[in-house]
Amino acid sequence: MNKAGTYFETEHLVIRNLEYDDAEQLYNNHLNEKMKKWFPNEVYADIDEAKGAIEFFSDCVNNDRLPFVLAVELKETGELIGDTGVSEVEGAPSEVEIGYQICDKYSGKGYASELVKAMTEFSFSRFAISVVFGRVIHGNDASARVLQKAGYSFVTEEFGAEDDPYGNGMWVYKKEK
Numbered sequence: 001m002n003k004a005g006t007y008f009e010t011e012h013l014v015i016r017n018l019e020y021d022d023a024e025q026l027y028n029n030h031l032n033e034k035m036k037k038w039f040p041n042e043v044y045a046d047i048d049e050a051k052g053a054i055e056f057f058s059d060c061v062n063n064d065r066l067p068f069v070l071a072v073e074l075k076e077t078g079e080l081i082g083d084t085g086v087s088e089v090e091g092a093p094s095e096v097e098i099g100y101q102i103c104d105k106y107s108g109k110g111y112a113s114e115l116v117k118a119m120t121e122f123s124f125s126r127f128a129i130s131v132v133f134g135r136v137i138h139g140n141d142a143s144a145r146v147l148q149k150a151g152y153s154f155v156t157e158e159f160g161a162e163d164d165p166y167g168n169g170m171w172v173y174k175k176e177k
Contacts, residue, residue, distance in 0.1 A: 007070060010118045012111060014073040015084065018058055022071055023051040025080040032104040038140050039101070040165050057085070066096065068126075072115055074106065081106045084119045086132065095131040096123060100146070107142070116150035124177045134173040137164060147173040 005017040018026065027050035029035070030043050044050040057069040069085030081103050086096040098119060102112045120132050134147040135158065148154075152173035159169045 008118060008122050009075065010114045012075055013081075013115055013118070014075050014078075015070050015115070015118065015122070016073060017061055018054045018069065018071045018083065020051065020054060022080050023047050023054055026050045026054065026071075026083065029080065029082060029101070029103040034104055034107065035101060038137055038143065041163065042101075066127075068123075069099075070119075072100075072102065072111075074111075081111065082115070084115055086119070086123045086127070089133060092131075094129050095133060096127065096129050097133045097135060098123070112143075112146045113149040116146055116152075120150060120175055130177045132175050134175075135161070136171045136173070137166065138168045138170065144171055144173070151175055 005019070007015050007017075009015065024047055027044050027047045030050070035043055044053065057067065060067055061070065067085050067087035069083060071080055072082035072084055073079065074081045082101045084098070084100040086098050089095040089097055098116060100112060100115055100119065102115070116134070123129060123132055134152050136143045136147065152175045155172045155174050157169050158164075158172050160167075161170055164170055
């Protein structure tokens, strides 16, 4: 890590531990319209739920286990603009799935692609993995473009996943080490 709590930086972003003080902004970021539409299961009910998530994610990070979820801060302002992480792929110890979100106010500026590229490389170097997957709900074209810009290749469509909120299927992308 660089400065306290920072895992890595990109041109525009600082990727660091989630902190208890991030709870309100994390809660607000997850209330944005894109999160509600594409990840309704990841919208926190209230600030206390966001605090609980921070406690859980921090414990995982501090103990170097998955899910490994970090804060995304805009370098220029220090504002928490999103979060990212990797989680295990059940039954496949050398594979993880990436997750990421940038709040509406900062979307469309290339930050998500910058983040996914960097988080993927960080994951390859940090964990004993050979593949990172990205899964996108059908219709979320912006997220699919982010994965493509980060060098991920389309693999297949998946139907019946328990985390598919609408049951319409998901596109699966992957990047190999």
